[in-house]
Amino acid sequence: MAIEKVLGIETEYGVAGGPDQDPILASSIIVNAYAQQGASRINWDFEGETPDLDARGLPGLTSFAPIVETHLANTVLSNGARLYVDHAHPEYSSPECRTPLEATLYDVAGEEVLRRALSAANASLDDADAITLYKNNSDGKGNSYGTHENYLVSRHVDFAEVVRAMVPHFVSRQVVVGAGKVGAETDDASSHSPAFQLSQRAEFFEEVVGLETTLKRPIINTRDEPHSDAERFRRLHVIIGDANMSQFATFVKLGSTALLLAVLEDRGASVFPPPPRYPVRAVRHFALDPTLQAVEVGDDGVAYSAWDLQDALWHLAQDYVATSGASAVAPEAEVAEILTQWREMLDGVRVDPASVADRVDWAAKERILRGYQERHDLRATDARLRAIDLQYHDLRPERSLSSRVGLRRIVEPAQVRQAVHNPPRSTRAFFRGRCVERFPDEIVAANWDSLVFDLGDGPLQRVPMMDPLRGTAALTENLLETSTSAADLLRALDG
Amino acid sequence: MSIDTTKGEQLKADLDDLLDEIDEVLEENAEEFVRNYVQKGGE
Numbered sequence: 001m002a003i004e005k006v007l008g009i010e011t012e013y014g015v016a017g018g019p020d021q022d023p024i025l026a027s028s029i030i031v032n033a034y035a036q037q038g039a040s041r042i043n044w045d046f047e048g049e050t051p052d053l054d055a056r057g058l059p060g061l062t063s064f065a066p067i068v069e070t071h072l073a074n075t076v077l078s079n080g081a082r083l084y085v086d087h088a089h090p091e092y093s094s095p096e097c098r099t100p101l102e103a104t105l106y107d108v109a110g111e112e113v114l115r116r117a118l119s120a121a122n123a124s125l126d127d128a129d130a131i132t133l134y135k136n137n138s139d140g141k142g143n144s145y146g147t148h149e150n151y152l153v154s155r156h157v158d159f160a161e162v163v164r165a166m167v168p169h170f171v172s173r174q175v176v177v178g179a180g181k182v183g184a185e186t187d188d189a190s191s192h193s194p195a196f197q198l199s200q201r202a203e204f205f206e207e208v209v210g211l212e213t214t215l216k217r218p219i220i221n222t223r224d225e226p227h228s229d230a231e232r233f234r235r236l237h238v239i240i241g242d243a244n245m246s247q248f249a250t251f252v253k254l255g256s257t258a259l260l261l262a263v264l265e266d267r268g269a270s271v272f273p274p275p276p277r278y279p280v281r282a283v284r285h286f287a288l289d290p291t292l293q294a295v296e297v298g299d300d301g302v303a304y305s306a307w308d309l310q311d312a313l314w315h316l317a318q319d320y321v322a323t324s325g326a327s328a329v330a331p332e333a334e335v336a337e338i339l340t341q342w343r344e345m346l347d348g349v350r351v352d353p354a355s356v357a358d359r360v361d362w363a364a365k366e367r368i369l370r371g372y373q374e375r376h377d378l379r380a381t382d383a384r385l386r387a388i389d390l391q392y393h394d395l396r397p398e399r400s401l402s403s404r405v406g407l408r409r410i411v412e413p414a415q416v417r418q419a420v421h422n423p424p425r426s427t428r429a430f431f432r433g434r435c436v437e438r439f440p441d442e443i444v445a446a447n448w449d450s451l452v453f454d455l456g457d458g459p460l461q462r463v464p465m466m467d468p469l470r471g472t473a474a475l476t477e478n479l480l481e482t483s484t485s486a487a488d489l490l491r492a493l494d495g
Numbered sequence: 496m497s498i499d500t501t502k503g504e505q506l507k508a509d510l511d512d513l514l515d516e517i518d519e520v521l522e523e524n525a526e527e528f529v530r531n532y533v534q535k536g537g538e
Contacts, residue, residue: 016532023535088535139534146538213538239538354506371510372517387525388517390532404516406509 002262002328003233006096006152006427006468007254009107011243012089012145013114014134014393019125023088026131030090031073031083033124034117042436044074044082045445045452076446078421078437079109080429083117089145090114090133095429096448096468099330100254100338102424105411107250109419111135115395116420135243136393137200140386142185144204146213147243151258152468153234154265162236163209163220165269169260169313170219170240171276171283172306174199175292176345177253179242180362182369182389183381184288194288195380196369198362200242202287208279213239219279227448229466236261240283245393245402247410248341248359255338258329259317266324273312274298282306290366292350310346314339357405364405365392428471434480435489442486455487463493 018026074084080095092110097103114133122130138144153162178198184190189203197203210218219240226235238257244250263271275298276282282296286306295303304312318339320326326335341359348356353363369385378384392401411419423433428449435443435451444460445452453461465471483489522528 012538014532014534016534087538134532139532140529141533143534144538145534148538217538367510368513368517371514375514383526383529384521386529387522390529391521399520399522401517401520404520405513 002265002324002326003152003154004098004469005258005262005329006098007100007103007258008094008096008150009103009110009241009250009254010091010093010146010148010150011107011110011135012086012091012147013395014136014139014145015089016132016134017129018131019129024085027085027088027090028073029121029125030114030117030131030133031075031085033121034077034083034113035073035075037116037120042076042440042443043445044076044084045447045450076432076436077113078423078433079106079419080423080427080433080436081106081110081113083113087145090117095423095433096427097424097429098426098469099334100251100258101330101334101410102426103254104247104251105415105419106424108247108411108416111395112416112420115397118395132399133395134390134393135245135395136179136390137243138181138185138204140181140183140185140389144185144201144217146239147241148213149238149241149254149257151236151238151261152228153236153261155230155232155234157234157265159222159234161264161269162234164275165264165272166236166257166260167208167219167275167279168273168309169257170238171279171296172286172309172313173253173256174202174242174283174287174362175306175310175349176256176342176360177242177244177249178202178287178362179244179249179393180365180389182386189284189288192288196290196366197287198290199283199287201240202283205240205280205283219283228468233468242361243393244361246359246361246364246407248345248408249361251410252338252342252345255329255335256313256317256342259320259326259335259338260313262324262326262328263316263320265328267320271316273304273309273316274300274302276304290353290362307346307350314342314346317342358408361392361402364402364407365389368392368401368405425473425477427468428465430473431465431471431476431480434476435486438480438483439486439489453486453490455490461490463490 015023015026082093094106118133179200181197181200186203206216207218209220211222221237221239223237226233276296285294292307295305345356354367357364357367394400423429442453444454449465451463
């Protein structure tokens with residue numbers, strides 16, 4: 001049986017400007033600005049993650065002290081998310097969610113968190129030091145940073161099966177959910193002089209399987225850090241996605257991938273279409289061809305386009321839903337919506353990408369790039385086209401282009417405002433978020449699978465949360481509401 | 496005029512409006528804006 005697909009997205013935002021143009025300092029200012037709004041001052045606990053670091057040894061989050069290393073600004077939000085400085089970027093890791101739609105909501109809430117952080121930070125800075133933020137994955141100069149999806153997968157599935165089943169999807173899904181990019185950055189892609197690519201990330205992938213995320217990036221990442229009971233669960237860490245501005249693209253990216261993982265758990269890898277014989281070449285080749293005609297030879301000797309692979313995967317998912325219902329992924333209506341949107345976007349990009357420019361990021365971006373280029377009679381290398389690409393992902397409301405191109409919403413602004421403060425009710429993120437809100441003075445550290453309380457009159461008490469599907473509102477809301485203090489809560493949990 | 500033509504013209508008018516707006520919000524010095532956007536790696 002497929003296990004329930006707990007999922008979420010981590011996004012490293014591009015950051016520019018700030019005092020001395022220092023991206024680490026700018027990222028810290030962003031995270032601190034949000035934490036100081038009263039959202040949270042609780043440190044992240046690296047126990048089980050980076051064993052040589054302990055959150056209690058870290059400086060407080062209340063001052064703009066000189067930054068000498070990363071991993072300083074690091075906090076847990078009342079919506080269950082983590083907001084911190086990763087390398088030289090502010091990163092928002094969404095709380096664990098139970099369905100693709102919910103995970104989309106919390107990804108969009110992350111944009112709002114960063115927008116508020118940006119506004120608060122810039123209010124305290126001179127105009128010359130103003131910071132800008134971008135939800136994208138590359139600077140156009142060969143530097144890429146990640147948008148990583150995470151999916152709960154049964155430990156019973158052999159990892160080789162995950163690779164066999166999922167490579168076809170990960171090399172081809174860019175035709176529907178790629179964010180698009182002007183030009184190329186790596187030597188290999190640049191040798192083709194593309195005016196436009198489907199994906200921000202595709203050209204940066206160099207291996208099929210591996211542990212790395214910054215060098216020799218693999219299509220399938222093998223990091224085995226489940227942040228949960230390792231005997232039952234894997235966390236599939238997907239590093240090959242683009243950051244999407246289109247909510248529908250995020251929804252279909254998560255929904256299609258979650259459905260295919262459920263198919264894998266229930267039916268095995270043999271029902272999947274064949275992976276390309278050369279997956280790295282395939283993912284790059286597909287990205288270089290917005291006409292979607294490029295083909296790559298599969299393991300079976302037959303040539304497939306990315307569109308062909310997506311079509312086969314869609315039919316596989318549809319058949320699975322028709323027979324099993326796919327309740328592991330989402331309620332029936334949401335599963336139906338995943339299939340509908342995935343199909344419409346897939347058919348749209350083939351017939352006329354502009355027809356789905358209200359949902360497909362690369363199509364929306366290509367439409368305005370082409371229009372702008374024709375209007376001003378620009379060369380393909382004109383900086384204004386690169387500026388359009390960058391501003392498509394710009395978080396400043398006055399500069400954002402994605403908010404102007406007519407993208408449809410799948411979550412309402414009122415829901416997003418709720419999700420900025422409140423955790424999803426469906427996973428352990430509920431318990432984390434509510435505890436952070438109720439007992440900020442007693443929680444000294446938090447991470448994905450535990451909370452550490454300091455009641456002041458004894459040893460620190462760690463509350464483990466090894467099952468992502470416990471700690472939900474259904475299981476803990478009553479307990480949290482009736483506990484008048486952290487001590488009360490811990491006594492009740494013990495009892 | 497066929498429905499398709501009407502729809503096509505509407506889409507073109509929409510795009511024209513959008514391009515007007517892009518002219519307004521695009522960074523004045525695109526060259527410098529793009530050149531200054533340099534990121535350190537992440538992940």
